[in-house]
Amino acid sequence: MNTMTEPRTATYPHAPVGVIDSGMGGLSVLREIRALLPAEALCYVADSGFVPYGSRPATEIRNRAETLVRFLLGQQVKAVVVACNTATAAAARSLRDRWPGLPIVAMEPAVKPAVAATRSGVVGVLATEGTLGSARFAGLLEQYAGRVEVITQPCPGLVEAVEQGDLDGPLVGRLLERYLTPLIDAGADTIILGCTHYPFLRERIREMAGARLQLIDTGAAVARQLRRRLDEAGLQASVDVSPMHRFWTTGDPGAMHRFLARHWPEPEAEVGIVDDDWRRRPG
Numbered sequence: 355m356n357t358m359t360e361p362r363t364a365t366y367p368h369a370p371v372g373v374i375d376s377g378m379g380g381l382s383v384l385r386e387i388r389a390l391l392p393a394e395a396l397c398y399v400a401d402s403g404f405v406p407y408g409s410r411p412a413t414e415i416r417n418r419a420e421t422l423v424r425f426l427l428g429q430q431v432k433a434v435v436v437a438c439n440t441a442t443a444a445a446a447r448s449l450r451d452r453w454p455g456l457p458i459v460a461m462e463p464a465v466k467p468a469v470a471a472t473r474s475g476v477v478g479v480l481a482t483e484g485t486l487g488s489a490r491f492a493g494l495l496e497q498y499a500g501r502v503e504v505i506t507q508p509c510p511g512l513v514e515a516v517e518q519g520d521l522d523g524p525l526v527g528r529l530l531e532r533y534l535t536p537l538i539d540a541g542a543d544t545i546i547l548g549c550t551h552y553p554f555l556r557e558r559i560r561e562m563a564g565a566r567l568q569l570i571d572t573g574a575a576v577a578r579q580l581r582r583r584l585d586e587a588g589l590q591a592s593v594d595v596s597p598m599h600r601f602w603t604t605g606d607p608g609a610m611h612r613f614l615a616r617h618w619p620e621p622e623a624e625v626g627i628v629d630d631d632w633r634r635r636p637g
Contacts, residue, residue, distance in 0.1 A: 402605030408482025
C-alpha cells in the first residue's frame with residue numbers, strides 16, 4: 355500500500371486509545387486501562403469474525419492486525435494496545451515497523467513475575483498454540499525461567515467458549531479440568547493466564563483448583579506501560595474530561611452487546627460493525 359494513503363496518528367491528548375483483540379478477551383485488558391486511566395477515551399475492536407487466532411498462520415494474523423490498526427487510525431487514535439498474546443507474537447514487530455511514530459503497547463505471557471512468585475518451582479502456562487509456539491515465548495523462557503520448571507498447556511476450545519459467553523457451563527468445566535489437571539498434578543502452584551480471554555475464567559479456575567493457586571496475567575502491567583508511553587509522548591488525557599468509549603466487531607454485534615452487558619460497566623455502549631470497507635454501521 356502507498357504510505358501516502360495511510361491514516362495518520364493523532365497527536366493530541368484527548369484523542370482516543372485504540373485496543374485490538376481477536377475477540378472479546380481484550381476487554382479484560384480494557385478494564386485495567388479504564389481503571390488506571392479513567393480520563394482516556396477508548397476505541398475497542400474485536401476481530402470476532404476471525405476468532406480464534408491461536409491456530410491461524412502468523413502471516414494471516416499479521417494481516418488482520420494491520421487491518422485493525424489501520425481502521426483505528428482512521429478513528430484518529432493516538433496509541434494502540436494489542437490486547438492479544440497471539441497477535442503480539444505474530445504482529446507486534448511488523449506493526450511497529452509500519453507505524454514507527456505510533457505508540458504501540460503489546461502483550462506477553464507473564465513468565466518473569468510467575469517465576470518470581472512460585473514457591474514449588476513449577477509454573478504452568480495456559481495459552482493458545484500460536485503463543486506457545488512463538489519465538490517470542492521461547493525467548494521469555496530462555497531469559498527468565500532459570501531453574502523453574504515451566505509446563506505449557508495449549509487450550510483449544512477455551513477461547514471459543516468465552517466468546518460465546520459460556521463461562522459457567524459444563525463445557526468450560528470439562529475443558530478446564532482437562533487443561534489444569536496435568537499442571538496441578540506436576541506440582542504447579544502458579545498458573546500464567548497467557549490469553550486475554552482467560553481472566554474471565556479466573557473464578558471458575560479458583561473453584562476447581564483452590565484459592566492457593568496463584569493466577570497471573572498481564573492486563574494491569576499493560577495498562578501501566580500504556581500510561582508510561584502516553585506520559586513520555588505528552589499524550590495523557592486530563593482528568594477533567596468525561597471520555598466516550600466506542601466498540602466495534604467484525605462478527606456478530608449482538609454477541610458483543612451481550613458480552614458487554616455482563617463484563618463492562620457501561621453495558622448500553624453502542625456497537626459498530628467493521629466490514630471490508632471499514633464503514634461503521636449501528637449494531
